[in-house]
Every structure is written in structure tokens, then in C-alpha cells.
Amino acid sequence: MRAESENLDPQATVFVVDDDASVRNSLRWLLESMKLKVQTFESAEAFLAVARPDARGCLVLDVQMPGMSGPALFEECKRRHINLPTLFLSGHGDVPVVVDTIKGGAVDFLVKPSNNQVLLERVQQALNEDQASQDARQRETRLAQRLEALTTREREILEQVVAGRSNKEVGRALGISYKTVEAHRGRLMRKMGAASFAELLQMMLTRA
Incomplete structure (x- = not known):
């Protein structure tokens, strides 16, 4: 995974949103050990306060949180054109809810506690998806400029x-x-x- 990460946009960030500090800290340690850029947030509201439509990377998102839930944040991001590939972390009882988010465009979901290797693979998948989307947008922009x-x-x-x-x-x-x-x-x-x-x-x- 490290070799793949080296080919990503240097601004690509894994945004982790989870109200559990221990989960945030363990995910930060795991992802940073793979040389990935990480930002963590304790709530959906905290993430939305700084999130921008031009953000690059992916979103690792808890389902059940005080205030705005994970699926609600996912929908709000789409409304604000913050189109980050999203991976949900869910409890067993959240699976039906998360299946709906998959249908709505989320990359995948993992049931807590998740296997570290599987989580890293899913994060890499999400980062690759974002990189491919960014590359496609850049090609489209260059083509439009040439046509003009x-x-x-x-x-x-x-x-x-x-x-x-x-x-x-x-x-x-x-x-x-x-x-x-x-x-x-x-x-x-x-x-x-x-x-x-x-x-x-x-x-x-x-x-x-």
C-alpha cells in the first residue's frame, strides 16, 4: 500500500469522523503508519466547519454519533458538493442503514471492530477512486481549454x-x-x- 500512496495527490487526506476518541486515535496511528495524511474530527459538525468542495482524499465515517449522524453527514456532503469517497464504520445493528448509503454512493462499510488490513485496503480503494476522479476532471478541464x-x-x-x-x-x-x-x-x-x-x-x- 505504501507504494500506491506515494502516487497520490500530496493533498490527499483521510478525514476520520468519529465521536470515540480511542477510535480516532487508533485510526490516526494506523493510517499515519502507512504515510497517509490524516485529519480527525469528533463530530459531523466539526468536519463541516472546515470541509471544502475542493478537498482531496476520502472520508472514514462513523454511523452513530451525537448530533448529526454519519448517513446525514454523507448526504449533507453531497448537497455541499464535497464529493469525497466515503467508507463507513458501523456497529452490527447499523448494517441496514449503511446498505442504503452504499446504494447512495458510499464506497463500502466495515463492522467495528474492523480488521486493520481490510480497513487499509478499503481506504486505499477510496483514495484511488478520488485520484481517478481528480485526474478525469483535470483531463476534462485541459480538453475544454484546448477546444476554446x-x-x-x-x-x-x-x-x-x-x-x-x-x-x-x-x-x-x-x-x-x-x-x-x-x-x-x-x-x-x-x-x-x-x-x-x-x-x-x-x-x-x-x-x-
């Missing part, structure tokens, strides 16, 4: 090319010469950062 840099004519040609039309067909459709299409196509490929038509097509299909 295209001229109107280049965007028209891009649409035609992605639809599978040859340069000659594009020229006929747009009323321009084959050489003009070639020139525009070369410029748009450079602006899009695509080394080949296959790479360009993959970019656009991924966006769709």
Missing part, C-alpha cells in the same frame, strides 16, 4: 473529422479546398495536443 483555443473554422473541421469524413469530404461540405482543410487540420491537431487522429478521436469520445 480553436477558431470557428477549426471547430467545424474537428466536428467533420471526428464524424469520420475525409479531408476531401470536409472540403466539399464546408466549401473550401483540400489544402485549406489540411492546413486547418494540422493546426487544430497541434492545439489539441494530439499526435495522431486516433488520439484526437479518443479525446473527443472520452469527453462525450
Whole structure:
């Protein structure tokens, strides 16, 4: 797990929310022993006071807590667009409640007391999920910026090319010469950062 953790965003944090101080402390020790960044909170309200939509990492969340419960916090995070992959720690009697949260998008749940190795594996799964989501958002942002840099004519040609039309067909459709299409196509490929038509097509299909 340590090698996997080294590839994560350095800002990725495991946010632990549990009203039991002994649980918070043991989880901090366990996670920090794997070189993971950890922040602990004694209540849902304490977490919400500092949580931000751009937070990176994952949430390890107790189900039953004084004040706002774990599932209520999970829903509130979604409402606030704090989209951290969430792992629940539950008592045996909480299982039906947590099953509903899984259906609502939580990563998984573990019944207390949880096996340390299993917990670490689930945390790594959640961190990997967050990293993949962040990477996808960054790719989408870069693609949007590159598309914005295209001229109107280049965007028209891009649409035609992605639809599978040859340069000659594009020229006929747009009323321009084959050489003009070639020139525009070369410029748009450079602006899009695509080394080949296959790479360009993959970019656009991924966006769709």
C-alpha cells in the first residue's frame, strides 16, 4: 500500500469522523503508519466547519454519533458538493442503514471492530477512486481549454473529422479546398495536443 500512496495527490487526506476518541486515535496511528495524511474530527459538525468542495482524499465515517449522524453527514456532503469517497464504520445493528448509503454512493462499510488490513485496503480503494476522479476532471478541464483555443473554422473541421469524413469530404461540405482543410487540420491537431487522429478521436469520445 505504501507504494500506491506515494502516487497520490500530496493533498490527499483521510478525514476520520468519529465521536470515540480511542477510535480516532487508533485510526490516526494506523493510517499515519502507512504515510497517509490524516485529519480527525469528533463530530459531523466539526468536519463541516472546515470541509471544502475542493478537498482531496476520502472520508472514514462513523454511523452513530451525537448530533448529526454519519448517513446525514454523507448526504449533507453531497448537497455541499464535497464529493469525497466515503467508507463507513458501523456497529452490527447499523448494517441496514449503511446498505442504503452504499446504494447512495458510499464506497463500502466495515463492522467495528474492523480488521486493520481490510480497513487499509478499503481506504486505499477510496483514495484511488478520488485520484481517478481528480485526474478525469483535470483531463476534462485541459480538453475544454484546448477546444476554446480553436477558431470557428477549426471547430467545424474537428466536428467533420471526428464524424469520420475525409479531408476531401470536409472540403466539399464546408466549401473550401483540400489544402485549406489540411492546413486547418494540422493546426487544430497541434492545439489539441494530439499526435495522431486516433488520439484526437479518443479525446473527443472520452469527453462525450
